[in-house]
Amino acid sequence: MTNRATSRPGGRASRVMAAVYASVGQLVGEGATRISFPVIAERAGVNPTTLYRRWNDVNALLEEVAVAALTGDGDVPPDTGSLSEDLTQWATVIAADITRPERTRYLRAMVSARAELVSSCPVMETRRGQVAEMVRRARTRGESAPTVEQILDHVISPLYHRIAFALEVDDDYASRLVCDVLAMAR
Amino acid sequence: MTNRATSRPGGRASRVMAAVYASVGQLVGEGATRISFPVIAERAGVNPTTLYRRWNDVNALLEEVAVAALTGDGDVPPDTGSLSEDLTQWATVIAADITRPERTRYLRAMVSARAELVSSCPVMETRRGQVAEMVRRARTRGESAPTVEQILDHVISPLYHRIAFALEVDDDYASRLVCDVLAMAR
Structure with a gap:
């Protein structure tokens, strides 16, 4: 660390x-x-x-x-040729990363440090850039894709919610969130 | 309080x-x-x-x-005759509730209190019961409905994530989450 x-x-x-x-x-x-x-x-x-x-x-x-500490891994979003596969790989890397005990501690330190409402969260902004790239590539390939905002709200937010509240996070959960968000675009 | x-x-x-x-x-x-x-x-x-x-x-x-403190309001889920309207009312009540400063403080106290992984979260379990009732009624009416798990993951988790990370939550955000989760069932 x-x-x-x-x-x-x-x-x-x-x-x-x-x-x-x-x-x-x-x-x-x-x-x-x-x-x-x-x-x-x-x-x-x-x-x-x-x-x-x-x-x-x-x-x-x-x-x-x-x-x-929280945005270290998964900095380069995967480029597999399929949005579904890109998002699944990306979400499982993030899930594995934030469940490491020292990362969880950082995340909690971050939550405690936020005494006042923030207008934007640097962790979310980093993720937003990665999502935008994957979505852009998918649309270029002609794939239907959810919006960047939907992927942040329905993949990243639930993962961080579970970590903050000390609930279990695993690969299956991350993959399920990706399936759900892709269903919004069908 | x-x-x-x-x-x-x-x-x-x-x-x-x-x-x-x-x-x-x-x-x-x-x-x-x-x-x-x-x-x-x-x-x-x-x-x-x-x-x-x-x-x-x-x-x-x-x-x-x-x-x-966190499950006080919205204890009786709305029953409007439409899942969309039920969920929107329910989510906006929760959003208004958890953004009250004293509730936000409780929520943060809860996050800090969770030093160890918990197998289930009483707040989520309370919400699960409310969601199950709304979904059951919708299915009885013949409406298509997302699963209970999807509604918890994609409406409740993002709301709590934003509160924990001191990001803004308002009615529009709560309504958007409900629209998104309903799109999963179409």
Whole structure:
């Protein structure tokens, strides 16, 4: 998990950021309930002012790390030549990914960090881009396809709902959601 | 909220239970982050041993209160003579209900209380009973209807997902989910 977190800060992959991400990952992984800038700074061996300068508050940092951790796998949507197969592969990869205990912990950290209504969710936006690509290819091939919004609402939302509420998620469930959403387009 | 919580402990509506429910409701409502048996007992003016005897741990109590609070409205599913209208009314009542700030807080408390995978979720089971009744009536009238599972996965799950992740929920969203799930049965 630490490697994953440190390898994903995108363009600002400085050593400081890598240490901060890794420390947040460790703290969340340990189930720490009070994660503050001073706690993270101490763990990362950086000056707390670095954190105060870069993020508005600790929730913004937690959310950033959670997004990086939650959208790691399945970043390149499959391209099998069939929307049904693309979506099934994509949904089962996501299901397998978010059921890993450390990812589930991140997801819960993200839920707790959201004290205020957000206008958009970076995790959903990442998924939206992937869905749009699969739907575009399907339509180019002449396949009927549900809308991007329908796939997000009826595949991604139920998966995340089950994870947040600690209900079981498996491949069969992910495949069933895909069958259901495809039935909307028939 | 206090009235609602105290009026819903079901068969064991003793004065002690009412005080305990009301105290949990107040503490969650105040955004208290560390809710323990001693804290609840002090607020409710009861002996902590009463709590230790009745619930395994504080999370079990929090979940019980959350379930009572989250399934309060919409307990009697509508009966309009049309599945589409029944589901739309039912989903918009739930949407309005779970977006009330104190309900959202309960829902988040419930998510945090779920440290371990649960085999079933009392909130979902309550909704399942309501859905089964609406679907049964629709089939008796000769209407085509999605399965109970599809309605839970594609109406309830997306609503709870959005609430947990602090995304906007409104009537239009609830109605759209109902249209989508009905399209699965056509």
